[in-house]
Amino acid sequence: MPELIPDSDLLQPPDFIQLLDEDGGRVPNPEFDRWVRDIGATELGALYDDLVVVRRLDVEATALQRQGELGLWPPLLGQEAAQIGSARALRPDDFVFSSYRENAVAYCRGVGLTDLVKMWRGSAQSGWDPASVGMAVPAIIIGAQTLHATGWALGAQFDGVDAVAVTYFGDGATSEGDVNEAMVFAASFQVPVVFFCQNNQWAISEPVGLQARVHIANRAPGFGIPALRVDGNDVLAVMAATRVALDRARSGNGPTFIEAVTYRMGPHTTADDPTRYRDPADLAAWAKRDPILRLRRLLEAEGLFTPEFEAAVAAHADAAAAELRAGCIALPDPHPLSVFDHVYTTPQATLDGQRDGYAEYLASFDSAGSTSSSTSSKGASV
């Protein structure tokens, strides 16, 4: 019998990094505590404000979809700490390549609130200028952004800068070819990229256990990429782990994989009904691990959660939600020809031809909205 690598090694989970337990108590961890030593009262308050604001924005966007103002929305409810803790660890010159659910990351990067919903309203092909905020527009193709991040990191390596690419994706994406290819390249070239996986337990309706026989974090070492497994609902642990990974990348030590263990409390998107596949008991269990609740308890324990503070955060959240709503509803419908506007940076003859053809087609509609020549669609069927 040949000697096999025992799969018991693979089934063994890596250490679970947690600095803040479910009741808001600090969990001593000398190795990781030092990475968040600078987080004092002010910073904790700011993190709490972030968490509450992005949840409020998410709820407002979900309501806007139900009211017909957005075509679709992918809620991030429950994943606030994983996104805020990591995004607040980044520098402005780092670059984020995310999926479509990282609206809290976009918020941290400085994306305008109205810009968050532009694409989901169908008002624009993309919501913002990636270069101005250091964050690409969301990848809808599952996992494609990990390749973009790896390529960007390779460029940063060539440029000799210490900026880092951070790519966000989910547990389901780790089964996609793109993510595996990206990890192969990232490891081979030792590029400065952080693979940040939010394991929210669900690939739409597919539980993570069905597609991963080992812990998600255990997949990375097979590619030669060190991995960290962190409590994704613990904003401090997420921040510490992300800082470790960023530091490794900036020091020329190559990619790091982070599995942030969290839970998607809402539907996959507003077109999904999670009650069809989710056990309510699971939901209740994860509700106790709520990321906002535990930080609030820490703040209370430290005497920082004053009524004034609570009111200020609530007012900030309500104002942000109102700004999002007003901005969303006021978005103008785009001109049909604007679809050609941002395809290339320089003029292209083929595209110009298509634009002219489309303009001509649009002009063929009379004011009543019917075509002047109705025969065009008939001939084809004969």
Add this chain to the structure above:
Amino acid sequence: MTMIKVFALPDLGEGLTESEIVAWHVAPGDTVTLNQHIADVETAKAVVELPSPFSGVVSELYRPEGVLVHVGDPIVSFEVAGADGSGPDADLPGSPEPVTREANLVGYGPDAERHGRPKRRARPGSAAGNAAAAEPVPTTDSAAASVVERPRSSPPVRMLAQSLGIDLTTVTGTGPDGVITRDDVRAHGVTPDAVSVDATSIAVTTVTAIPGGTRESRTPIKSLRKLTAAAMVKSAFTAPHVTEFLTIDVTPTIDLLATINAAGARTGAARVGILAVVAQAVCLAAARTPSVNTRWDDAAGEIVQFHYLNLGIAAATPRGLMVPVIADADRLGLAGLAAALADLTAAARTGTTTPAALAGGTLTITNIGVFGIDAGTPILNPGEAAILAMGAIRRTPWEHQGEIALRQVITLSLSFDHRLVDGEQGSRFLADVGTILANPGMALTMLAGVGLAGSNSAGSNSAGSNPAGSNPAG
């Protein structure tokens, strides 16, 4: 100063055309705040909570609970404070006035009038089937919130319950986690007392329980059933139908198919069935009797002669009767027809037949033999001149070479529109089809002049946008 704002049902999923209001949580006169949960709405995908789009007072609910509403239909209106008031946006400092525009649809905005796909499947326990949206809406004030929780059961069990006229909400499940099993439904059905008729279940079930229990059930006429009915009535009462029958020995064709498929198995070719041979025979015979491939255009006062043959294949699908079409069937040849039939069958079974695939037929075959039936008087697919029904192939004592032998025998039934097709033409067409099936070699005698748009049409004319303009073969 106040103004009335009307809220229309938005597309709550992706590309949905209709939804059902499961429950209203507000009534006219109620004061609501922005995003307050005012209703539960069920789409084909999910039950979702509808948040109020305005702060104000509910002035009218346009649709009762338990009915299907098309996207874009008004469902509720609000009295909201005007721009000068201290109204809905008082808590939204600095925001532009949003209420001057009606709730709109983003994206491609599905056509609210469209009855096509994606379809919502009616479920027992929901009111989905209670009203096609075009129908007068029954007032069901008593519809209760009890329908939010659908009884746990599997689709076959729900179908069984529906067929027995049993409201699943009245059945107690004994399966794992209280799942309702077939036995539960059957046991429920045989206990007269158990068929309770309470007001709430009547209001919300697809099959309305009536006094007398399971002896009758009523299903609203809608969707495909309704379309099928209208098409059949129109056809039956505009086109004077004649039906002819021909019973033939198709043993030689069955033998030939065995040879073809044995050869095809080695090359991996698609399996050829009797339906493909019938289709091929119809194409050959139609070329010799063009009047079966025509249309009566009453409005224009003209007879339209098709110089191509789009062959409809009537299919029983989970959604009901459909007639997907094989375009230019006369150009495909036997192997091409077999492949097209396989594609069409797969699409029909999986419910992925596209509307385009259902349009443009010129002549139809219906295979009632698959149900074990010998013959019938098929009703023409509206607008077509002929329809051929294939019966079941049976081993039958039959005269063969002067003796009685057990032979494979089939009955063909041909209905045709007597305005377009005389008895002589219809009879010749049917006889030609029969001749080919009884002796496939006879097809060789009919090949001359084949190709309704020219015998070399597949090569030379396919690029043209108007093959009908090419010369039909004499």
